[in-house]
Structures are given as C-alpha cells and as structure tokens.
Amino acid sequence: MPLLGFAALAQSLDEAERPAAECNFAFPISHGTVEGNARFLHCHSAVLARVAVDRVTGMVEVLDLDQHTAAGPVMDVANYSGQIEGGGVQGLGFTLTEDTLIEGGAFTSRNFDSYMVPMIADAPANMRVFAMEELDADDPYGPRGVGELGISAVSPAIAAAVADAVGVWVAEAPFSPEKILSRTGGMTAAVE
Amino acid sequence: MTHHQTRITIRFVLNGEPVEIAARPDDRFVDLLRDRLSLPGAKVGCGIGRCGSCTVLVDDVAMNGCLLLAYRLEGRKVTTIEGLGSLPEGRAVMAAFSEGNAFQCGYCAPGFTLAMTALLMRETMPDEADIREALGGHVCRCTGYHSILRAAADAALKCGTGD
Ligand code: FES
Ligand code: FES
Secondary structure, three states, X not given: XXXXXXXXXXXXXXXHHOOOOOOOOOOOOOOOOOOOOOHHHHOOEXXXXXXXXXXXXXXXXXXXXXXXXXXXXXXXXXXXXXXHHHHHHHHHHHXXXXXXXXXXXXXXXXXXXXXXXXXXXXXXXXXXXXXXXXXXXXXXXXXXXXXOHHHOOHHHHHHHHHHHHHOOOOOOOOOOHHHHHHHHXXXXXXXX | XXXXXXXXXXXXXXXXXXXXXXEOOOOEHHHHHHHHOOOOOOOOOOOOOOOOOXXXXXXXXXEEOOOOEHHHHXXXXXXXXXXXXXXXXXXXXXXXXXXXXXXXXXXXXXXXXXXXXXXXXXXXXXXXXXXXXXXOOOOOOOOOOHHHHXXXXXXXXXXXXXX
C-alpha cells in the first residue's frame, strides 16, 4: 500500500526540522448576557430566503438564499464563499429534511436512505454571498472566523419565508411536509 | 444473503492495464479496488447507492462501485479517479475543479469528477440542467454544490474549446 502513517511521516524528519506552531486565543464566551453591543458576539450575519411551499404536499423548496456576513476582511474568497455557501445548504438540510431519530437509545437514521442530506436538486437555484469587510470602530473582537458560520441563520430565514408564504410559524426543525400540512390544516391549490 | 465461497477469475481492463483477479462473484467492486488493487480513490460513503463517492467509469458510464458486483466486470473497461488523467475530458474536469476550488474536504471529489467526465464524454455542450442531472446522485456535505456547479460549467467550456 502506498500509504504512510503520521508517526512514520514525523519520524522521517529530524526533530529540529519538524514544523511546529503555537498560538493563543481567548475565545469570547457569554453566559446569557453580553456587555455592550450583543451583535459583536452573537450575530454577525443576515440571511434572506425565498421559498415555494406546495399547497397540496406541504413540501418546502428553497429557491434563493442570500447570505450576508460581517466578519471582517476576507482573506481567501474561495474559502470564505465555501464556508458560507456550504453552511447555507447544510442549514437548509437541518431545516427541511435532516433528522437523527433515536429510539430506545439507538439511532434509527443510520444511512443516507433515512437521513436525508440535501443533494444538488435540493440546493437553491440561486445563492448569493456577500461580505461586509469593514469592522465597526468599537468592535472589541476584531475579525472573525467564518467556519460553519453560514449554517446558523438559515433556519430562521426559511421559517420567516414559510410564515410569509402560508401564514404559520414552524418552530421545530425539520419542517416536514406533515408538520406544514398539520399546522396549516391542509391547503388547496390556489384558484387562478 | 448467500455468500459465494467459490472464487472465479475475472478479466477486465483497469486504467488501461489488463487485470486478472480471483474474486467471489458477489464481491463489491469498490472493495476489490480499495483492498486488493491498491486504488483507494473510490470511497465508500454509504454502501447503498445513495452518495456517489464510490463512482467508477465502466465502459465510460459512471456507476456506483458499491453496487457493482465483481462478476459484472468481465471483459469491461474500467476507469477510476487514479486513471482519469488519460482522458482529455478527465483532464479538463480536474483542471476546472481544482482551479475553481470546487471542493473542501474532498471526500466527494472523485465521484463528482468521474460523473462530470462521463457527462462530457457523451455530451459536448451540456447546459446547467444536464450538469445538475448528471451530478444529482452525489452527496456533498461541505460545499452546498454551487462551487461544484460553477466549476463544472467551466469544465464544459474548457472541453468545448479544446483547452
Ligand atoms: S458508497 Fe456507493 S453510492 Fe455511497
Ligand atoms: S467537499 Fe466535503 S463532501 Fe464534498
């Protein structure tokens, strides 16, 4: 096998030659309250979703997803948009289809036939990613990492779009067709 | 499930080289590649035909290596991600996918790359609907698919202009 373990890889270099890095960072955490502008810690992105809700089946489809993030200067555009777009579709999955069901302490969703990850057909037709690169003068935390950041605001954006479309707020993900239909009492096709 | 203990000899062409291997007829092809032929490019994501990470080309058609039983390989021509550089369409797709930063962790990359190559081998000017359909059986957890769609459109362009 043309494979090399990490230990063997490390041993192939003299100790002095081995790359090493050290860093320190105090992660800001809150215990429910934040001094000053809470947006600096909790909320630095805005998401807008446009959805179509099928009145007969209760299926929700996300047509467009626009994501705006104020995290500071973008160092690498591909990585940045990758995190935001990838997070967007992951958030879409968490909101509409992905659910880990547990029964008697064991997962019943064990593979991709029962745990439904969005695929290309489920990805929004249009996704736009923006970046607000300037930091506020009184922003105490400076530039932020955007790893997985794209996920968090997608559920509320889709919930707001669904509420706007069919008049009910679904507060528990995933928004299954069953949940939508039972909350709306079933809908009939729109009269042209 | 009955498990055949008898091994049969299977001959096929793998990345341009003739291969002869003794295997059980119902061995999964992806396991033969990974465990016996030292080609770990095809991955097993689900093992049930849902994710596309095990994709290989059989006579230039993209197939799930986890659903392909060894006996079906007899006399066929197989291309894996390791042999993709020998195809002009494969080179165009790999160039476009890497230049466009199509992937993140890369677990899905061999599957998408082979599926896109197979599309370009049968369709010279695919549009977005063709691309979405050809890549529709592949799971990607990381990218949200749009970087892949952009790079795939670029690959189609590269191929069309013979770049
Ligand atoms: S491993 Fe074959 S389709 Fe998922
Ligand atoms: S890049 Fe990670 S699964 Fe596609």
